[in-house]
Amino acid sequence: MIKFVPQLINLFATLILMLSFAMISQRRIVSLINLFMLQGAALVAASILLGYATHQPDLYVSAGLTLVLKVILIPWLLHRVIRQLNVRWDVETLINIPTTMLVGIGLVIFSFSLALPISRLSSSMAGGSLGIALACVLLSFMMMITRSKAVPQVIGFLSMENGLIFAATTVTSGMPMIVEFGIALDVLVGVLILGVFMFQIREKFDSLDIHNLEKLKED
Amino acid sequence: MSLLGLVSQLMAIVMALLLAPLLSGWVNQWRARLQNKSAPGLLQPYRVLHKLFNKESVLAEHASTLFRMTPYIVFGCMLLASAIIPTLSTDLPLSPAADAIALVGLFALARVFISLAAMDVGTAFGTLGARREMLVGFLAEPALLMVLFCASMISRSTSLTTIVETLAHRELAIYPSLLVAGVAFTMVSLAENARVPVDNPETHLELTMIHEALILEYSGRHLALLEWAASLKLFAYSCIGLALFFPWGVAEANAPLALLLALPVLVIKLAIGGIVLAFIETANAKMRIFRVPEFLATAFLLAVIGLLVNILLGTA
Numbered sequence: 001m002i003k004f005v006p007q008l009i010n011l012f013a014t015l016i017l018m019l020s021f022a023m024i025s026q027r028r029i030v031s032l033i034n035l036f037m038l039q040g041a042a043l044v045a046a047s048i049l050l051g052y053a054t055h056q057p058d059l060y061v062s063a064g065l066t067l068v069l070k071v072i073l074i075p076w077l078l079h080r081v082i083r084q085l086n087v088r089w090d091v092e093t094l095i096n097i098p099t100t101m102l103v104g105i106g107l108v109i110f111s112f113s114l115a116l117p118i119s120r121l122s123s124s125m126a127g128g129s130l131g132i133a134l135a136c137v138l139l140s141f142m143m144m145i146t147r148s149k150a151v152p153q154v155i156g157f158l159s160m161e162n163g164l165i166f167a168a169t170t171v172t173s174g175m176p177m178i179v180e181f182g183i184a185l186d187v188l189v190g191v192l193i194l195g196v197f198m199f200q201i202r203e204k205f206d207s208l209d210i211h212n213l214e215k216l217k218e219d
Numbered sequence: 220m221s222l223l224g225l226v227s228q229l230m231a232i233v234m235a236l237l238l239a240p241l242l243s244g245w246v247n248q249w250r251a252r253l254q255n256k257s258a259p260g261l262l263q264p265y266r267v268l269h270k271l272f273n274k275e276s277v278l279a280e281h282a283s284t285l286f287r288m289t290p291y292i293v294f295g296c297m298l299l300a301s302a303i304i305p306t307l308s309t310d311l312p313l314s315p316a317a318d319a320i321a322l323v324g325l326f327a328l329a330r331v332f333i334s335l336a337a338m339d340v341g342t343a344f345g346t347l348g349a350r351r352e353m354l355v356g357f358l359a360e361p362a363l364l365m366v367l368f369c370a371s372m373i374s375r376s377t378s379l380t381t382i383v384e385t386l387a388h389r390e391l392a393i394y395p396s397l398l399v400a401g402v403a404f405t406m407v408s409l410a411e412n413a414r415v416p417v418d419n420p421e422t423h424l425e426l427t428m429i430h431e432a433l434i435l436e437y438s439g440r441h442l443a444l445l446e447w448a449a450s451l452k453l454f455a456y457s458c459i460g461l462a463l464f465f466p467w468g469v470a471e472a473n474a475p476l477a478l479l480l481a482l483p484v485l486v487i488k489l490a491i492g493g494i495v496l497a498f499i500e501t502a503n504a505k506m507r508i509f510r511v512p513e514f515l516a517t518a519f520l521l522a523v524i525g526l527l528v529n530i531l532l533g534t535a
Contacts, residue, residue, distance in 0.1 A: 004393065007392060007393040007395075008393060010393070010395045010532050011393050011395045011398060013395065014395035014396070014398050014399060014528050014532075015398065017399075017524065017528070018398070018399055018402065018521065018524070021520070021521065021524065025513075025517050097513060098512075098513055098516050101516065101517065101520050102520075104520070105520055105523060105524070108524060108527055109527065112527050112530070112531045115531070116530075116531060119531070128531055128532040131531045132528070132531070
């Protein structure tokens, strides 16, 4: 059984990367939230497997934290927000989606070539995952840049955080518990504040397009 | 070339010819069931073929030799394609004739001929269908090649039999790159076989049809051959998918007992695959034709990611 664990972790790493890519190409907000939920679930599975393989029970706690926050609580909050704001579609992207995906491939190649020498030196179980985690962070970052509506940007931010947690878990075999709790709390508070922001933007401009925020005074 | 190899090759060809219409019937039946319609019989494709073979073939006045030759060429391509894919056994005397790249070439050859034949008579629908078929094809081919290369990189060979032998009979390992390649392959085969998100195999609505527009001018035995070729293509694609991603149960060379066991295993795998296909077709809506390039570009990029993941994780 233990023989398959590194391979399974790599499998979940690939799944996380694939979901990041699917998020970039997704236009509908509801599907975007569901993809984010799946990515969280893959992260939970990878953490549990790593905890099992390296005999570190604190990784179970970290996985549980991710499960509660990113698979259950935050998607539920986001679903509620979009229901109340009545935004279903996010057709407008600043760059069209095929171009975004091509740039995404470039980012993946960049981060893989950056991580390849490091993972050769690494002795940890899932050293190869560093490149994947880096690619996820960059892809989510690009999603935040290219989307013009507020909700997909928040999802991009959260997905970037998924990538960071994944990098920290696989490369260092888990951060200190206090850091982990701190980040989890930060994310939760961040989402709550951003939720309030979205309602405020909506109330002010009747739309969630953040371009409206660029003007400092009314003409 | 051993006698057993010859037997397994003959078995593979005969089985492809006989099972391909059954697979189409099975998928149609499940799709009808899932859509709450009364399902056609499982043997309906055979009845259609029988009916068409007994009918007179009507040719358009200006049809050239190309138009008459095309059904035979397309049928031959699909038959050869299903003969070189290791479905029952990896001991196939015909398989050194064509590797994974030539397999994609075979599909391309059939596509070129059917598009030319559709334009040959000079109707508007034929030309429209040919253009759309080429639009789908030129994006689907590189994606299919990339998927096959993902598997080639694992086994270090483009020969289909070597690929399947490596995947099926070496020590069991989980290849993350095949996960991505599998998703890409599903998308490509939906597009290539004129299935729902890209084309609807049932419709004769002018504005949306692709495959039906190509074969609109054919009748009688020509149409029968083209319909049979279409089901052979679906069969061939299903077999590639099963061989790459679920290769267990394919017999090795010189294993007569395993060869006997391989047939029921394949039928069970195809039956499950057919139900999955019907599910995908029912759950999705047909997309606009201008969204198809995006759909196929996603498939291509996913397959490229599969290759990259293979490079990253394969050396680690």
